[in-house]
Amino acid sequence: QVQLVESGGGLVQAGGSLRLSCAASGRTFASYTMAWFRQAPGKEREFVADIKWSAPSTYYADSVKGRFTISRDNAKNTVYLQMNSLKPEDTAIYYCAARNKLQPRLLSSHDYWGQGTQVTVSS
Numbered sequence: 001q002v003q004l005v006e007s008g009g010g011l012v013q014a015g016g017s018l019r020l021s022c023a024a025s026g027r028t029f030a031s032y033t034m035a036w037f038r039q040a041p042g043k044e045r046e047f048v049a050d051i052k053w054s055a056p057s058t059y060y061a062d063s064v065k066g067r068f069t070i071s072r073d074n075a076k077n078t079v080y081l082q083m084n085s086l087k088p089e090d091t092a093i094y095y096c097a098a099r100n101k102l103q104p105r106l107l108s109s110h111d112y113w114g115q116g117t118q119v120t121v122s123s
Helices: none
Strands: 003-007 010-013 018-025 032-039 046-052 058-060 068-073 078-083 092-100 117-122
Touching: 003 092, 018 032, 018 092, 018 117, 032 068, 032 078, 046 068, 046 078, 058 068
Parallel strands: 010 117
Antiparallel strands: 003 018, 018 078, 032 046, 032 092, 046 058, 068 078, 092 117
């Protein structure tokens, strides 16, 4: 059974940093792209960043480019999201997700999802 388990969320002041982790288990993810999405209250879930397991290829939403960094540790089957210079508008539940690397970067393309971790940025 595939599991994605996020951790690392919390409350931080604006300008601060957090690092989210996503531990993956239950299958081989070599052919998958791992992504982070977020959903703020009353808003749709939106893409944040993604990374391929098999290549150092990353992609970011414009809203987080230059502030967030996605990375992975293949040995630990874990994906990270380092979030710096956090803003109140980054407040959301952050979800880890996985899609086959050949699939487009759409919400519906992701086969597996974690339960989410809350990030709250105070002003």
